[in-house]
Amino acid sequence: MKIRTWIVPTLYIVFLMLPIYWLLNMSFKTTNEILGTFTLWPQNFTFENYVKIFTDPTWYNGYFNSITYVVMNTSISVTVALPAAYAFSRYRFLGDKHLFFWLLTNRMAPPAIFALPFFQLYSAVGLFDTTIAVALAHSLFNVPLAVWILEGFMSGVPKELDETAYVDGYSFWRFFIRIFIPAIIAGIGVAAFFTFMFSWVELLLAKTLTSVAAKPIAATMTRTASTSGYELGLLAAAGSLTIIPGAFVIYFVRNYIAKGFALGRV
Amino acid sequence: MTGRKSSSKGWLFVAPVVALVAFNALIPLMTVVNYSVQETFGNNVFFWEGVRWFTEVLNSERFHASLGRQVFFTGIILLIEVPLGVAIALTMPRKGPWVSVCLVMMALPLLIPWNVVGAMWNIFSLPDIGLLGKTINSLGIDYDYTQQPVSAWFTVILMDVWHWTSLVVLLAYAGLCSIPEAYYQAAKIDGATPWAVFRFIELPKMKRVLTIAILLRFMDSFMIYTEPFVLTGGGPGNSTTMLSIDLVKIALGQFDLGPAAAMSLIYFLIILLASWIFYTLMMKNEAEE
Numbered sequence: 001m002k003i004r005t006w007i008v009p010t011l012y013i014v015f016l017m018l019p020i021y022w023l024l025n026m027s028f029k030t031t032n033e034i035l036g037t038f039t040l041w042p043q044n045f046t047f048e049n050y051v052k053i054f055t056d057p058t059w060y061n062g063y064f065n066s067i068t069y070v071v072m073n074t075s076i077s078v079t080v081a082l083p084a085a086y087a088f089s090r091y092r093f094l095g096d097k098h099l100f101f102w103l104l105t106n107r108m109a110p111p112a113i114f115a116l117p118f119f120q121l122y123s124a125v126g127l128f129d130t131t132i133a134v135a136l137a138h139s140l141f142n143v144p145l146a147v148w149i150l151e152g153f154m155s156g157v158p159k160e161l162d163e164t165a166y167v168d169g170y171s172f173w174r175f176f177i178r179i180f181i182p183a184i185i186a187g188i189g190v191a192a193f194f195t196f197m198f199s200w201v202e203l204l205l206a207k208t209l210t211s212v213a214a215k216p217i218a219a220t221m222t223r224t225a226s227t228s229g230y231e232l233g234l235l236a237a238a239g240s241l242t243i244i245p246g247a248f249v250i251y252f253v254r255n256y257i258a259k260g261f262a263l264g265r266v
Numbered sequence: 267m268t269g270r271k272s273s274s275k276g277w278l279f280v281a282p283v284v285a286l287v288a289f290n291a292l293i294p295l296m297t298v299v300n301y302s303v304q305e306t307f308g309n310n311v312f313f314w315e316g317v318r319w320f321t322e323v324l325n326s327e328r329f330h331a332s333l334g335r336q337v338f339f340t341g342i343i344l345l346i347e348v349p350l351g352v353a354i355a356l357t358m359p360r361k362g363p364w365v366s367v368c369l370v371m372m373a374l375p376l377l378i379p380w381n382v383v384g385a386m387w388n389i390f391s392l393p394d395i396g397l398l399g400k401t402i403n404s405l406g407i408d409y410d411y412t413q414q415p416v417s418a419w420f421t422v423i424l425m426d427v428w429h430w431t432s433l434v435v436l437l438a439y440a441g442l443c444s445i446p447e448a449y450y451q452a453a454k455i456d457g458a459t460p461w462a463v464f465r466f467i468e469l470p471k472m473k474r475v476l477t478i479a480i481l482l483r484f485m486d487s488f489m490i491y492t493e494p495f496v497l498t499g500g501g502p503g504n505s506t507t508m509l510s511i512d513l514v515k516i517a518l519g520q521f522d523l524g525p526a527a528a529m530s531l532i533y534f535l536i537i538l539l540a541s542w543i544f545y546t547l548m549m550k551n552e553a554e555e
Contacts, residue, residue: 008357012435013371016428019390020374022397026389038395080286083279093276103283106291108537110489112510113530116517117294140290143283203381203492204514218379222496232389239382246377247370254366254373 020243026236034232049237059238062217065131066200067245069216072135073199074192077142078150081191085150086176090162103144114140115208122209131214134206135199142195149194153187154180186256193253200246217242301527319528329529331504332512333536339508340487343426347483350427351434352472355442356464358435369439372432384496387425391497411498415505418498422506425493430483437479441472477548481541488537509533 026034027049028042037043053059087093088100118137119128127133161183165175181188207219221238302319304312323329358368375383393399393410398421402409411417445467453463491510494500500507500515507515513533517526 005357008354009359009368012354012431013368016371016375016432018397019386019428022390023386034395038400040397076286080282084283087276087279090270091273091276091279092270093272093274096276099280099284103287105538106287108485108541109291109534110491110510110513110530110537112489112491112513112517113298113534114290114294115514116523116526117297118290120297121293136286137290139286143287147283197377200377201379203379208518218381221385222381235385236389239378239385242379242382243374243377247374250370250373250377254370 023236024240026232027240029233031231031233049233050241052234053237053241059217059220062215062220063241065210065214066206066216066218069131069134069138069206069214070196070199072132073138073142074195076135077139077146077195078188078192081143081146081150082181082188085147085154086180088147088151089154090159103147107141107144109140111141111202111204115204118205119208128209129211129213133209134214134216137205137209138199138202142198145198146191146195149191150184150187153184153190157183189253190256193249193256196249197246298527298530301523302531305524315524319524320532323525323528323532328512332507332509335506336488336508339423339490340484342423343430343487344480344483346423346427347431347434348476348480351431351479352438352476354431354435355438356468358439360443369436372435375429376432380492381496383425383429384493387421387428387493388497391421413502415502418502418506422494422497425497426487426490429493430486433482434479437475438472441475442468445471477545481544484544485537485541488540
């Protein structure tokens with residue numbers, strides 16, 4: 001019985017790791033070896049592909065750009081979502097339910113719909129090809145998500161906490177920052193994790209809103225793949241490097257990942 | 267949402283969110299609505315066309331074909347990912363040092379940029395130098411996702427299972443962890459079979475999170491663009507061209523703004539409607555119990 005239950009998750013994890021292993025394997029091979037023979041591990045182990053990425057500004061700037069807009073988006077989304085989630089969790093006001101649903105519908109809108117209008121909108125306001133444009137565009141789906149997650153966590157905090165603070169003479173903002181935020185810090189972590197995740201993995205909008213100056217790493221990769229033909233090793237190395245920030249973030253929130261959506265209200 | 271006090275302060279607090287999302291959603295959506303009822307020949311000259319583009323899109327075989335492929339894709343991945351995710355969550359350890367290891371490794375595919383997922387599977391499945399492609403071919407099965415529609419579909423579906431099953435696992439696992447140990451002990455004393463434990467204790471506790479999981483998987487798989495685009499480019503031919511890929515081809519490739527805008531609105535409405543029906547049914551179900 002004990003052995004049987006171990007098999008399923010283990011096989012699943014092996015299945016998850018195989019394509020990642022293959023990507024890493026390719027990234028340490030020379031182009032000749034990739035195209036010439038089928039080998040399970042690199043025969044002529046090389047760091048050449050990684051050296052190219054770390055020395056060529058068109059490559060490493062892609063990482064800077066991506067991280068810049070992802071961090072901006074995460075801070076914007078969580079900051080504006082905090083008071084809104086508090087309002088949804090504590091107050092009743094005109095149209096609150098409709099507003100909540102309207103916010104969530106934006107999470108349901110396919111980014112493909114917005115590609116062209118976003119291009120026109122952000123060109124019109126002069127933000128085309130800036131990281132802030134991508135950060136703002138990603139808040140379309142990340143702000144509703146952050147509100148949803150935070151509202152779930154906030155509703156788990158008893159209202160007596162708010163009332164006691166007022167009785168003790170706290171002003172609202174002092175209470176909010178000094179008492180309430182520490183009480184839902186896990187929720188903020190989870191919200192930040194999911195906004196980071198969805199901004200980091202999205203490409204369609206990020207690619208549409210940038211051309212040269214703010215080009216994300218993902219777009220650098222697709223353009224390399226299409227223009228210079230078969231540079232699979234380089235592509236694999238660039239891809240392998242994009243896994244690192246995610247792995248890093250997961251490690252920090254590993255105890256909260258599962259709770260994030262589970263606590264949100266549908 | 268019970269026991270909240272009535273206060274117009276609420277609007278003050280949600281104002282920044284509304285402003286931000288309205289800028290991002292309302293202006294572009296109005297642009298789309300605007301294009302969907304007009305014809306343009308460039309130079310910002312527009313002619314009123316009424317519902318012409320909508321009838322054109324709704325009657326076009328191309329739209330029916332990509333919608334059909336989309337529904338087929340979403341249906342298949344839901345049928346695979348939901349039961350598989352639940353099965354994996356059920357067999358995962360509940361405590362001990364392996365929990366963190368499992369969670370971190372399982373969450374990893376969720377944080378890989380979508381085009382990298384596509385590129386990774388592209389390399390992994392190449393028939394001559396990819397591990398998967400080479401293995402399948404050496405088993406005597408003719409497999410080449412760049413040439414054969416069946417292989418392409420198999421790869422796209424396997425990629426999505428690889429990419430997103432973990433989300434179902436994480437959610438189902440969160441539901442399972444909220445079951446008190448006492449329930450299991452009571453079931454043991456009553457001599458319940460493993461199936462009965464699953465059906466009457468575990469499944470009801472997972473219902474809420476599974477609703478979220480199915481909704482999210484439905485919405486996201488219905489909007490899928492980047493991964494199949496990078497993997498197959500919608501090919502061979504049009505065999506894996508789903509709604510978003512088709513839409514981007516029409517809007518940014520051919521620059522047919524009218525039909526693209528009409529298609530966008532129909533597309534969005536389908537997702538909204540399906541999500542709403544599913545959500546209402548689940549809530550009704552919950553209220554009855």
